[in-house]
Amino acid sequence: MEIFEILSEEDIVRARMAARTTAEKLGFSIVDKTRIATAVSELARNVYNHGGGGRMEIEKIREGKKSGIRCIFTDQGRGIPDIEQAMGDGFSTGNGLGQGLPGSKRLMDNLKIESQIGKGTRVEIVKWK
């Protein structure tokens, strides 16, 4: 498992490149690598823009014969007031909160999100090979 601090804009790029590299090591297809890197970019940016900074954990995971990648994004920001709304399509344009969440969900196999107002947010994504 690798941990990446997301405290600057350059960290967003570092995070998505790390995700791409890990996906490459796991043997993901070229399209899947891009899906993963893009979702990571979106979620890392949320951490930076709305979470006041935070971190990402990347993990290689196994389930029986399946292998995959898991990324967990955590921040101690102001939290998302209405998660359902944030996950709904058509929500958020421009600097909207939680931008990129529904899109990222579509790119991944799994997206879990927990958030508490004033406490912070945790987003977990999983993609299987």
Next chain:
Amino acid sequence: MKERVNQEEGVWNLERAILDQVPATIFAVDKDLNLIFMNRAGCKWFGKEWQELEGMPCRDLFNTAFCGTEECPMLKAFELEKVNYGQNEFKMGKEKVIIEFCASPLKDHEGRIMGGVEYVVDVTEKLAAEARARQLREDIQELSTPVLSIWEDTLVIPLIGTLDSRRAQDAMEKSLTSMAEQKAEVLIVDITGVPVMDTMVANHLIRMATAVHLMGGQSILTGISPTTARTIVHLGIDLTKIYTRATMAQGLELAIELINKRRKSS
């Protein structure tokens, strides 16, 4: 554990008979990892009699990458007191054998761990067969969605057979990649060989056209039979944003037109 199935002696033990007739290798070791039992299948597999194997350290037979390390499934079974299963490989003579194993602690009549018992299944052939089947599937898929280069700037992809999500995505990826590699501006998607037109298939086709357009190309849908045209209208499918033509020949004509129009405008 010392009863031997020995019909001459007239001693027949049901459990022992079962152990010896199970086609997978089952063996047991003591806490020092020396063999204290090997069933008939196991003896046969290694081509040895029990007398030769008794007391042998199990790693002398198996010698996997886990042997002698803390990853040894038997050791883990002792320590954690639970069943431990997985996959591994070892060399039997010159051949590589891939195995699935399951190790569990062996307790004596007082419940103390006295060793471990493991069953081993040789899955080399099964995995090889699965790999062959997968390769065959990929080869078939490769054949059924070829992207053909007609002339500079134009590609044709004849879709044949039912178009499910996986094939649609595969066709899209192949088309886009070929277009980018060959700098082809026009993609003709021919659906003569697609037996059924429904909303799902239409959505796949629309998505493909959208992707081509997003990348800066143009797509033309051809091979639309009267039946298909009727179905499309009856289902209320909107294809107005895509170029459509009845035959491939008409599609090719349109391709030439589009390319010439673009060239003239510079």
Next chain:
Amino acid sequence: MIEEIPVLKIGPVLMVTIQTDLHDRLSEELQNTILERVWSTSASAVLIDITALQTVDSFIGRILSETARMARIMNAKVVLVGMRPPVTMTLLEMGLEIPDVETAIDIETGLNKLGYALREIEKKEDEGEARKNKEWGYGNL
């Protein structure tokens, strides 16, 4: 001035080649540079080569789209060249569009598309000039 993103002028066309993965501040600088060069050179077209961009997320998409709209106001058309297939498919699946931006498979096609646009713009310029002259009464001098 961006060291990592070269901007070339070829006739009335600005050619921008993105060679590295863009981080947010760099992409905003890119936007500024393009707009400044359009203004200072009176370019009527901008070709942005994104062949090297492996990841395009909603932020980059928005920057590109905004840049196109801003350049349009200054009478310059923007065309993106070389969008990679994995990026194309990902944008589609995310439901992200890059509105107001045209794309082209390669530079040649891109230039042709701009060539078409150039004539349109020239025509509009002529019409605009004539109208302007009438408004200011130059014709009466």
